[in-house]
Amino acid sequence: MSEKSNPYNVPDTGHVWDDNLRELTNDPPKWWMIGLHASWILVVIYTIIYPSWPWFGGAYKGMMSWTSIGEYKEDMKAIDAIRARYEEKLPGMSAAAILGDSELSQYVTKSAKVLFGDNCAACHGNNGAGNTDYPILADDDWLYGGKIDTIVQTITGGRQGVMPAKGGAQLTETEIDQLAQAISKGEPTTAPAWQKGACFACHGMDGKGMQALGSANLTDHVWRFGKGSIDDIKYTITHGVNDPKDPATRNAVMPKFGGGKLSETDIKKLAVFVHQLGGGK
Ligand code: HEC
Numbered sequence: 585m586s587e588k589s590n591p592y593n594v595p596d597t598g599h600v601w602d603d604n605l606r607e608l609t610n611d612p613p614k615w616w617m618i619g620l621h622a623s624w625i626l627v628v629i630y631t632i633i634y635p636s637w638p639w640f641g642g643a644y645k646g647m648m649s650w651t652s653i654g655e656y657k658e659d660m661k662a663i664d665a666i667r668a669r670y671e672e673k674l675p676g677m678s679a680a681a682i683l684g685d686s687e688l689s690q691y692v693t694k695s696a697k698v699l700f701g702d703n704c705a706a707c708h709g710n711n712g713a714g715n716t717d718y719p720i721l722a723d724d725d726w727l728y729g730g731k732i733d734t735i736v737q738t739i740t741g742g743r744q745g746v747m748p749a750k751g752g753a754q755l756t757e758t759e760i761d762q763l764a765q766a767i768s769k770g771e772p773t774t775a776p777a778w779q780k781g782a783c784f785a786c787h788g789m790d791g792k793g794m795q796a797l798g799s800a801n802l803t804d805h806v807w808r809f810g811k812g813s814i815d816d817i818k819y820t821i822t823h824g825v826n827d828p829k830d831p832a833t834r835n836a837v838m839p840k841f842g843g844g845k846l847s848e849t850d851i852k853k854l855a856v857f858v859h860q861l862g863g864g865k
Pocket residue numbers: 700703704705706707708717718719721725726727728729730735738739743744745746798835836837838839841854855858
């Protein structure tokens with residue numbers, strides 16, 4: 585200790601560095617001491633109010649018996665109360681009426697997302713983006729129609745388009761090849777076999793498809809099967825779609841969700857959801 589070389593007149597601890605750097609015994613600054621005491625007082629108050637110390641046969645429960653699970657349940661109750669306001673209305677409304685009510689349709693579109701993920705996305709892709717050989721639901725190209733009531737019918741009863749296989753004796757290789765070339769250009773009506781009448785009974789005079797039959801539009805370059813290559817198209821013509829007589833036929837089965845598999849309300853929600861994906865009419 586050497587008081588005289590210390591200009592502040594404060595005792596030092598005797599630790600000296602570099603000959604004249606001394607450690608003094610000043611108290612820490614006042615703000616720092618206030619902070620220190622405030623923080624331990626806060627810890628004590630907190631542990632009294634909230635569950636804290638482990639104790640025999642459990643733990644101290646706190647003055648307010650607060651638990652995180654309790655808070656979660658309270659929150660869920662609040663959310664259910666908000667949901668109930670909408671859910672109560674749905675059973676008495678048609679899908680079209682739900683769609684017409686902007687608040688309800690917004691609610692339904694959000695809440696049906698999970699329903700779609702659980703029941704539909706395996707075939708139709710996330711948000712209806714489509715999978716190879718399963719139709720895209722997020723566009724405005726419809727096999728059966730994009731009106732809200734038609735979508736309800738599709739989901740309730742299922743769909744299964746049928747096109748008979750045209751290979752074998754019915755059409756020659758050349759005819760099938762010409763048809764495929766023409767369809768791939770989006771001009772099916774220019775093929776000779778088309779003009780002879782092999783296809784338009786189902787696909788329409790203009791080749792744009794008929795929604796009552798779910799026959800595809802052959803002029804729009806949107807492909808239902810494969811990627812629309814000449815071979816994909818030839819395969820469809822040769823083996824047909826859902827033709828029970830041809831074991832190599834293309835499968836196209838939209839399962840039925842009515843009759844107990846999903847509730848009517850869930851089907852309405854899904855129809856509104858699909859309609860809102862982008863292509864609803
Ligand atoms: C097992 C696969 C599968 C599942 C699951 C499935 N779909 Fe489909 N869906 C299809 C197929 C295949 C078609 C086309 C049917 C056809 O070509 O005749 C289709 C067609 C549709 C159509 C008609 C599209 C149009 O262009 O007219 C709608 C709408 C639809 N599905 C909605 C749904 C909804 C909503 C769900 C969930 C509740 C669902 N699908 C579940 C396979 C499936």
